[in-house]
Structure formats: C-alpha cells, structure tokens
Amino acid sequence: MTTTPRSHIAMFSIAAHGHVNPSLDVIRELVDRGHRVSYAIPAAFAEKVAATGATPVVYGSTLPTDDDPDAWGTELIDHLEPFLADAIQALPQLDAAFADDRPDLVLHDITSYPARVLAHTWGVPAVSLWPNLVPWEGYEEEVAEPMYAELKASPRGRAYYSRFTAWLTAHGVRTHPDPFVGRPRRGIVLIPKALQPQADRVDESVFSFVGACRSERAEAGEWRRPEGGRKLLLVSLGSSFTKRPAFYRACAEAFGGLDDWHVVLQIGKFVDPAELGELPDNVEVHSWVPQRAILAEADAFVTHAGAGGSQEGLATATPMVAVPQAVDQFGNADMLQALGVARHLPMEEVTPERLREAVLGLVADPEVARRARAIQEAMAREGGTRRAADLVEAELP
Numbered sequence: 534m535t536t537t538p539r540s541h542i543a544m545f546s547i548a549a550h551g552h553v554n555p556s557l558d559v560i561r562e563l564v565d566r567g568h569r570v571s572y573a574i575p576a577a578f579a580e581k582v583a584a585t586g587a588t589p590v591v592y593g594s595t596l597p598t599d600d601d602p603d604a605w606g607t608e609l610i611d612h613l614e615p616f617l618a619d620a621i622q623a624l625p626q627l628d629a630a631f632a633d634d635r636p637d638l639v640l641h642d643i644t645s646y647p648a649r650v651l652a653h654t655w656g657v658p659a660v661s662l663w664p665n666l667v668p669w670e671g672y673e674e675e676v677a678e679p680m681y682a683e684l685k686a687s688p689r690g691r692a693y694y695s696r697f698t699a700w701l702t703a704h705g706v707r708t709h710p711d712p713f714v715g716r717p718r719r720g721i722v723l724i725p726k727a728l729q730p731q732a733d734r735v736d737e738s739v740f741s742f743v744g745a746c747r748s749e750r751a752e753a754g755e756w757r758r759p760e761g762g763r764k765l766l767l768v769s770l771g772s773s774f775t776k777r778p779a780f781y782r783a784c785a786e787a788f789g790g791l792d793d794w795h796v797v798l799q800i801g802k803f804v805d806p807a808e809l810g811e812l813p814d815n816v817e818v819h820s821w822v823p824q825r826a827i828l829a830e831a832d833a834f835v836t837h838a839g840a841g842g843s844q845e846g847l848a849t850a851t852p853m854v855a856v857p858q859a860v861d862q863f864g865n866a867d868m869l870q871a872l873g874v875a876r877h878l879p880m881e882e883v884t885p886e887r888l889r890e891a892v893l894g895l896v897a898d899p900e901v902a903r904r905a906r907a908i909q910e911a912m913a914r915e916g917g918t919r920r921a922a923d924l925v926e927a928e929l930p
Contacts, residue, residue, distance in 0.1 A: 545573040545574075558918045572589055594623060646714070730864065745848050770858060785813060800820060
C-alpha cells in the first residue's frame with residue numbers, strides 16, 4: 534500500500550451490472566486507503582455504490598436498463614445512439630454536481646463519455662476502468678473498420694458521427710469519436726489477460742491487466758453444496774438476456790435423469806418458474822444466486838460468457854459450457870474454448886443431449902482440469918484489486 538495523501542477521486546459509470554460491479558472493489562480499496570471517492574451513477578445503483586464507502590452522485594439517465602434489454606434494438610447503430618444521447622443530456626447534470634467539488638482524478642467506465650469531457654474541461658487526469666477486452670495494435674484496421682464501414686456510409690451513421698463530433702468540439706475536445714471512445718490515455722483492464730484476444734499486441738503502456746477485482750467480502754450471500762456427494766452444475770445467463778424458458782427446460786432435461794448430479798438454475802427476473810413445468814428432484818431454481826459462492830463448489834458452469842461470469846469461472850477453475858447471448862459474449866466464448874477450459878455451444882444448437890455431452894466431456898477430461906488450474910494461478914499473479922488501486926494512485930497529480 535502506498536502513502537499517497539488523501540485525494541478526491543470521481544468515478545463515473547452507467548446503470549448496468551456488467552459495468553458497475555467490476556469497479557466496486559477497486560472503489561472500496563481506494564476508500565480504505567483514505568481517499569474520498571464520489572461515484573456518479575443513476576439512482577438504481579446508488580445503494581450498491583454507497584456500500585463501498587464512496588459517496589453516490591446521482592444523475593438522471595436515458596439509457597435502457599438491465600430490466601429492458603430489448604430496448605437496445607438489433608442493429609449496431611441502435612447500440613451506439615443511446616450512449617451519445619445519454620452523454621449529451623447527462624453532462625450538464627454532472628458538471629453542476631461537481632461545480633464546487635472538483636476531483637483530483639477522474640475514473641470512468643468505458644461507456645461514460647461525459648467523464649472524459651469533464652476531465653478535459655477541469656484539466657485533471659482521466660483513467661478508464663475497462664471491464665472487457667481492449668483494442669490491440671491493428672484492431673481498427675482488422676475489426677473496427679470492416680464492422681463500421683456500412684454504418685458510416687449510411688445517413689443515420691453520418692448523422693451520429695456529425696452529432697458526436699459537434700458535441701466534442703463544443704467542449705474543446707478535438708479527438709475523433711472512435712479513438713475518444715476506444716483509445717483512452719490510460720486504461721486499467723479488469724479482466725484476466727487470458728480472456729484478451731491478441732494479448733501480445735496490446736500496448737501495455739496504456740492498458741494494464743489486473744484481472745478480476747472481486748474480494749471475498751464483496752460477495753453477497755453464501756451457499757453450501759447439498760449433501761450426498763453429487764457433482765454440482767450451475768446454469769446462469771447473467772442478468773439481462775435471461776428470458777429463455779426453453780433453454781432452462783433443456784438444462785433440466787439434460788441432467789434430470791443423472792442421480793450423481795445436482796443442478797442449480799438461475800433463471801433471472803423475466804421467467805416465472807411455473808413456465809418450466811415440473812422439474813426433477815435434483816434441479817433447484819432461483820431468480821438469483823450467489824454465483825461466486827456456488828462456483829467455488831461447482832464442478833461445471835453453463836454460462837452466457839459475459840465478462841464477469843467468464844472470469845469467475847476462470848478464477849474458480851470451473852470448466853464451462855459457453856452459450857453466448859449478445860455483444861462481447863461471443864468473443865469470450867471463443868476465447869474460453871481456445872484456452873481449453875470450455876466448449877462454445879451456440880444457443881440455436883442447444884439440445885439436452887448436446888448440453889449433457891459437453892458438460893460430462895469437460896468434467897471427465899484431466900487436461901481441462903490442468904489448464905483451468907494453470908489459468909487460475911496466472912490470474913492470481915495479476916494483482917487484482919490492490920494492483921488496480923496502486924495504478925490509480927500512480928495517476929494522481
């Protein structure tokens with residue numbers, strides 16, 4: 534731990550579990566080190582933020598929430614426009630909230646565009662807390678340009694970039710929107726390096742991998758393996774894209790007849806357990822479970838391969854069947870499979886037979902267990918929460 538004098542640090546994020554949760558233990562550690570942390574966040578997450586010891590700075594947001602994932606639309610532009618619209622309306626709120634209490638350092642999630650504008654206006658350093666994969670050298674040419682070419686040629690895409698550029702220019706930021714979003718001055722990456730594609734081509738003078746930042750004290754809830762010595766399977770599709778009753782029924786059917794397995798199904802808030810029908814005695818159903826506590830006991834994990842679930846599976850050396858639903862989950866699923874600790878099973882290919890075959894094959898393979906333990910040990914060496922806090926302190930003026 535350093536002896537940096539007490540400073541005021543402002544953190545900015547959006548109301549989404551996948552963006553807030555990875556930051557919380559870093560914030561808690563900074564508070565424990567004596568820093569005063571203000572955390573700008575919509576009201577739905579204020580209580581969770583306050584539990585770290587930080588002061589919530591509540592602002593109104595227009596972004597779709599985890600409760601309404603369908604509101605994000607289906608096209609690439611549908612995912613981009615809401616962030617810009619929200620940033621434009623949030624910036625005056627946030628500027629006013631900090632008018633008489635300027636921070637020494639701005640921390641921000643990658644989605645918080647106002648944070649970087651404010652840091653520029655205030656003349657203070659900005660550091661991005663990055664909860665998923667980062668761009669490598671050559672990423673723009675290999676991935677971004679082909680992906681965005683059609684959008685940038687469309688009227689809607691041109692209008693988006695024109696509005697974004699005008700907003701940045703009005704606040705003295707001369708950076709093009711693409712590097713503004715994807716190329717921070719400094720990034721602390723809250724995933725293990727094992728999950729990063731093209732990791733050897735990442736500029737580590739900009740991006741520092743610290744791995745998962747989730748301490749035991751940050752974990753909510755306890756869970757104990759049922760008696761009887763059966764193997765344990767956890768099934769979870771995260772918190773957003775969970776309206777999949779047919780998938781959960783397939784999982785129950787896959788393992789319902791196996792007396793040596795116990796299955797925990799987390800089905801989220803959008804599915805009524807009654808939709809699943811009568812379930813076998815070895816299957817229990819919950820809308821929410823303490824995932825990390827169960828994974829510490831589990832023999833296998835069927836996951837959507839979100840950043841949080843993927844790294845928790847790696848941190849507990851749990852073999853995974855990855856059934857991705859959206860955005861970065863598809864890339865994570867491929868990475869996990871390439872690491873030799875998971876199988877990528879697309880949702881459209883899910884059947885009880887294929888689920889059972891994938892899980893039993895992984896658990897029976899000693900090479901999977903060996904690779905999982907090696908990755909678990911490498912992650913432990915990345916430093917986690919304490920190293921992340923050290924890196925933040927190193928950026929303080």
